[in-house]
Amino acid sequence: MITLGMDLGTQKIKVIILKDNVVASRGEAFSGFDPTKAAEQAVDDALKQAGIKISDIAYVVATGSNMDMAPYAKSTVSMMGADAKAGCYLFPKARTIIDIGAEEARAVKCDERCSMTDFVVNERCAAGAGAFIESMARALEVKLEDMGPLSLKAERASPINASCVIFGESDVVSLIHRQESKPEIARAVFDAMADRVSSMVHRLGVNPEVVLVGGVARDVGFVASLNRKLGVNVLIPDYPDFSGALGAALTASSRAKEPQK
Amino acid sequence: MKEPSTVENAVEFWRWQEYQRIMPGKSWKSKDLITAGVDVGSVGSKAAIMVNGEAYSWGIIRTGSNSPESATKALDYALKGTGLKISDLKYIVGTGYGRVNVPMANKAITEIACHAKGANYIWGPSVRTVLDVGGQDIKAIRIDETGRVVSFLMNDKCAAGTGRGMEVFADLLKIPIEDIGGISLKVDQEPPPVSCTCVAFAKTEAMGLLRKGWSKEKVLAAYTRAMAVRMANLINRVGLEKELVITGGQSKNIGIVSRIEVVLGVKCLPMPNWRDNGLDPMVAGALGAALFGKALYEKAQKS
Numbered sequence: 104m105i106t107l108g109m110d111l112g113t114q115k116i117k118v119i120i121l122k123d124n125v126v127a128s129r130g131e132a133f134s135g136f137d138p139t140k141a142a143e144q145a146v147d148d149a150l151k152q153a154g155i156k157i158s159d160i161a162y163v164v165a166t167g168s169n170m171d172m173a174p175y176a177k178s179t180v181s182m183m184g185a186d187a188k189a190g191c192y193l194f195p196k197a198r199t200i201i202d203i204g205a206e207e208a209r210a211v212k213c214d215e216r217c218s219m220t221d222f223v224v225n226e227r228c229a230a231g232a233g234a235f236i237e238s239m240a241r242a243l244e245v246k247l248e249d250m251g252p253l254s255l256k257a258e259r260a261s262p263i264n265a266s267c268v269i270f271g272e273s274d275v276v277s278l279i280h281r282q283e284s285k286p287e288i289a290r291a292v293f294d295a296m297a298d299r300v301s302s303m304v305h306r307l308g309v310n311p312e313v314v315l316v317g318g319v320a321r322d323v324g325f326v327a328s329l330n331r332k333l334g335v336n337v338l339i340p341d342y343p344d345f346s347g348a349l350g351a352a353l354t355a356s357s358r359a360k361e362p363q364k
Numbered sequence: 365m366k367e368p369s370t371v372e373n374a375v376e377f378w379r380w381q382e383y384q385r386i387m388p389g390k391s392w393k394s395k396d397l398i399t400a401g402v403d404v405g406s407v408g409s410k411a412a413i414m415v416n417g418e419a420y421s422w423g424i425i426r427t428g429s430n431s432p433e434s435a436t437k438a439l440d441y442a443l444k445g446t447g448l449k450i451s452d453l454k455y456i457v458g459t460g461y462g463r464v465n466v467p468m469a470n471k472a473i474t475e476i477a478c479h480a481k482g483a484n485y486i487w488g489p490s491v492r493t494v495l496d497v498g499g500q501d502i503k504a505i506r507i508d509e510t511g512r513v514v515s516f517l518m519n520d521k522c523a524a525g526t527g528r529g530m531e532v533f534a535d536l537l538k539i540p541i542e543d544i545g546g547i548s549l550k551v552d553q554e555p556p557p558v559s560c561t562c563v564a565f566a567k568t569e570a571m572g573l574l575r576k577g578w579s580k581e582k583v584l585a586a587y588t589r590a591m592a593v594r595m596a597n598l599i600n601r602v603g604l605e606k607e608l609v610i611t612g613g614q615s616k617n618i619g620i621v622s623r624i625e626v627v628l629g630v631k632c633l634p635m636p637n638w639r640d641n642g643l644d645p646m647v648a649g650a651l652g653a654a655l656f657g658k659a660l661y662e663k664a665q666k667s
Contacts, residue, residue, distance in 0.1 A: 113568050136571060136574075136575065137575075206565060206568065226560075227562060227565070228522070228562055229562050229563075229564030229565055234564050234565070238564060266521040267521060267522045268523075268562075268563070269500055269523030269526070269528055269564065270521075270522075270523055273461070273500065280429075280430065280431070
């Protein structure tokens with residue numbers, strides 16, 4: 104059976120096609136001004152790679168903050184639900200899944216059946232999400248992908264205001280003028296974010312196997328800071344930014360099997 | 365995967381006008397007590413020159429990435445064409461976000477005290493509540509009839525609802541920042557305020573609403589309304605007492621001012637006609653600083 108999951112995030116759209124619950128292909132596109140059109144492109148991309156047509160797909164489920172604009176979707180799944188499904192599909196023993204995207208951070212608790220049982224969300228504030236790292240990278244005049252490796256060279260962190268992206272930016276500019284080293288400032292950015300995220304996770308309780316997904320999971324600097332704060336080494340899948348799409352596709356598989364109402 | 369192309373703006377819509385003013389009909393003599401206040405804000409740097417405690421000239425520029433340089437530039441701008449030199453200034457007070465970085469200052473004083481003093485100077489002794497809305501700050505200040513601070517509250521954890529968000533909107537909607545307030549009032553019915561005023565999210569928030577088919581006017585109205593509600597909450601927490609005035613860059617945003625009046629049910633004291641030789645509420649902090657400079661100089665002379 105072939106199913107498709109798509110995650111319409113604020114910055115990017117991710118698509119996964121599953122063949123009998125094994126990943127067959129992936130597609131992605133920037134959300135831009137018209138997420139519906141961008142999603143169609145990402146789906147096309149994934150279909151081409153899998154060598155199939157849209158009519159071959161049994162069920163399509165959408166998730167993500169723009170899920171109401173998803174094309175082809177038969178139903179939707181909450182982002183927390185998708186996180187739980189994907190996290191424990193990838194790491195069967197995992198019971199805590201942290202998902203950090205461009206504009207939102209979530210911690211989800213799930214049971215042995217991969218169902219979400221509890222969650223904490225940071226929304227409406229950029230300081231706890233990927234946007235924070237992006238803004239600080241801009242202020243530091245460092246490429247986003249270089250922030251992580253740079254921060255690993257630091258021995259300590261310079262203090263910055265982590266409660267707000269805008270205030271943090273001003274702090275970074277003042278630190279640059281005080282000639283603080285860039286690695287130390289970068290380290291401070293990740294430590295500050297890891298602080299916010301770990302306090303979210305602690306509200307749910309830390310289980311030994313913690314999974315980190317979402318685009319920010321690809322950042323080695325953030326991962327190092329988070330591991331230090333949580334006191335455990337988080338597990339990261341190969342395509343952390345596709346986990347929402349994966350969760351949606353897995354949900355599509357189980358919904359396709361349900362008797363039609 | 366292709367990065368969405370960003371349209372290169374020939375015009376930078378967020379850029380507000382830098383200007384300098386010498387009060388007409390005013391002059392200085394060498395025996396006068398001439399002081400200056402330099403207010404280095406996060407977005408704008410303002411310098412004011414006072415002759416015997418009366419506003420004489422001022423200059424407003426955008427703050428660059430280097431605070432000491434911005435302070436120097438603003439003061440030079442205020443002095444331009446006055447015949448005054450920095451050495452003629454008896455006392456200089458630095459204030460604002462970058463106040464410790466004003467190299468020529470004899471002393472640094474917080475912008476809370478300076479805005480209170482400046483508001484008292486601009487509007488007179490009846491002012492009891494001052495709302496200062498700058499690029500990154502919102503401050504609600506209670507003052508007495510002499511312009512002294514009684515109590516204050518500020519947004520120390522979050523920049524939501526500050527001028528920076530307005531700059532983002534100006535650029536995104538391609539509307540000059542000076543026109544934003546007026547345009548936000550061109551709606552038949554006030555839309556509900558946006559749920560999120562985080563400056564970092566302002567762009568996605570606005571894009572979402574535009575996608576829903578909202579007009580630029582409606583988007584601005586919803587965002588401005590949400591900002592006004594945040595500011596009104598701050599004023600209510602510090603305790604509103606009449607008369608109310610607004611200082612800082614956002615005092616020029618008619619969309620903000622009129623909505624605060626609606627939310628609080630109180631009229632602000634009328635805005636001086638700053639375009640036509642009146643005092644500019646954006647310079648309140650620098651004027652207050654220059655007044656402190658005069659007092660500090662006189663005190664030093666006595667002892």
